[in-house]
Amino acid sequence: MTALAIDGAAQAGAVLADVRARAARMARRPGLAVILVGDDPASHVYVRSKLKRAAEVGFESRTARFSLEVSEADILAHVAAFNAAPEVDGILVQLPLPDHINTLRVMAAIDPDKDVDGLHALNAGKVAQGGAGGLTPCTPLGCLMLIKSVAPDLTGMNAVVLGSSNIVGKPMAALLLAERATVTVAHIHTRDTPFLCCGADVLVTAVGKPRLVRADWIKPGAIVIDVGINRVATPEGGSRLVGDVDFDAVREVASAITPVPGGVGPMTIACLMLNTLTAAQARQVG
Ligand SMILES: NC(=O)C1=CN([C@@H]2O[C@H](COP(=O)(O)OP(=O)(O)OC[C@H]3O[C@@H](n4cnc5c(N)ncnc54)[C@H](OP(=O)(O)O)[C@@H]3O)[C@@H](O)[C@H]2O)C=CC1
Ligand SMILES: Nc1nc(=O)c2c([nH]1)NC[C@@H]1CN(c3ccc(C(=O)N[C@@H](CCC(=O)O)C(=O)O)cc3)C=[N+]21
Numbered sequence: 385m386t387a388l389a390i391d392g393a394a395q396a397g398a399v400l401a402d403v404r405a406r407a408a409r410m411a412r413r414p415g416l417a418v419i420l421v422g423d424d425p426a427s428h429v430y431v432r433s434k435l436k437r438a439a440e441v442g443f444e445s446r447t448a449r450f451s452l453e454v455s456e457a458d459i460l461a462h463v464a465a466f467n468a469a470p471e472v473d474g475i476l477v478q479l480p481l482p483d484h485i486n487t488l489r490v491m492a493a494i495d496p497d498k499d500v501d502g503l504h505a506l507n508a509g510k511v512a513q514g515g516a517g518g519l520t521p522c523t524p525l526g527c528l529m530l531i532k533s534v535a536p537d538l539t540g541m542n543a544v545v546l547g548s549s550n551i552v553g554k555p556m557a558a559l560l561l562a563e564r565a566t567v568t569v570a571h572i573h574t575r576d577t578p579f580l581c582c583g584a585d586v587l588v589t590a591v592g593k594p595r596l597v598r599a600d601w602i603k604p605g606a607i608v609i610d611v612g613i614n615r616v617a618t619p620e621g622g623s624r625l626v627g628d629v630d631f632d633a634v635r636e637v638a639s640a641i642t643p644v645p646g647g648v649g650p651m652t653i654a655c656l657m658l659n660t661l662t663a664a665q666a667r668q669v670g
Pocket of ligand 1: 571614
């Protein structure tokens with residue numbers, strides 16, 4: 385059996401159309417502010433595509449760009465200015481930040497009501513407690529939508545999450561638990577990751593290692609969600625994007641799988657727009 389390739393771009397398109405329609409009915413256009421540090425080309429590409437999507441759904445956006453040498457105080461001052469700006473509904477600090485900047489301190493400085501990445505401890509705590517009333521990190525939220533498009537009820541399923549970062553792995557595990565799945569989180573120190581994966585009805589991989597996940601790790605019929613984004617060299621001397629999953633082989637064992645590109649990535653951006661709309665609606669009266 386060849387697995388269904390879950391079309392993340394199409395599902396993202398549906399989310400974006402809904403966001404656009406709802407934004408058009410608002411008294412004021414939702415506003416997104418992005419803070420970008422350094423000149424990593426991949427980060428610039430991601431931020432550009434976020435700003436493009438924001439414009440397409442009718443949001444205002446602005447970007448504050450900084451060199452790698454920027455001080456933490458400077459970043460915190462810009463966060464404070466965006467917190468105070470009435471036209472800014474969502475604040476996104478593109479990660480990773482350079483080592484001399486304390487990421488958790490920057491996240492803690494963001495107004496939780498404008499924290500569209502869901503990384504402030506208050507929002508992370510709400511997600512851990514079952515999600516009510518907070519902003520949920522975009523990538524796990526998008527992954528859950530993709531999973532539910534093929535399996536609406538996760539009650540009692542075994543879910544395994546590879547990777548335990550604050551931005552993907554931990555909130556993903558919390559969301560799956562809230563869906564009544566039995567959740568295992570594996571990380572670099574986990575002893576027998578292939579064995580754990582073999583019991584997974586749902587497997588989410590957020591590691592950043594190309595072809596880490598092999599076909600013999602997969603339970604027949606499993607749903608496989610590949611968050612990894614890795615640029616690898618091609619024999620022709622160019623490069624291409626791949627996920628963490630050995631896609632062609634795993635596809636023959638799983639029942640549904642997200643491709644890279646065209647899977648989780650577009651949903652992450654769509655969920656960022658959804659969170660910005662949610663934040664704007666909560667902040668605007670009428
Ligand atoms: N498609 C999208 O929208 C997005 C994609 N990404 C991509 O997802 C990947 C992960 O991102 P992010 O969570 O930020 O990355 P991090 O580097 O913060 O986290 C990677 C995690 O993987 C764990 N890990 C490392 N090796 C293994 C292994 N062999 N088996 C199991 N776990 C392992 C690490 O464990 P430990 O903590 O113990 O070191 C860590 O928890 C990257 O490729 C990133 O580019 C990220 C965000 C959005
Ligand atoms: N504060 C913060 N929030 C983030 O959400 C965040 C971040 N920092 N830092 C970096 C990661 C990475 N990330 C991606 C988003 C979209 C695609 C995406 O759209 N990818 C396309 C391909 C893009 C291409 O071709 O280069 C796809 O998978 O189809 C990828 C990666 C968000 N991140």
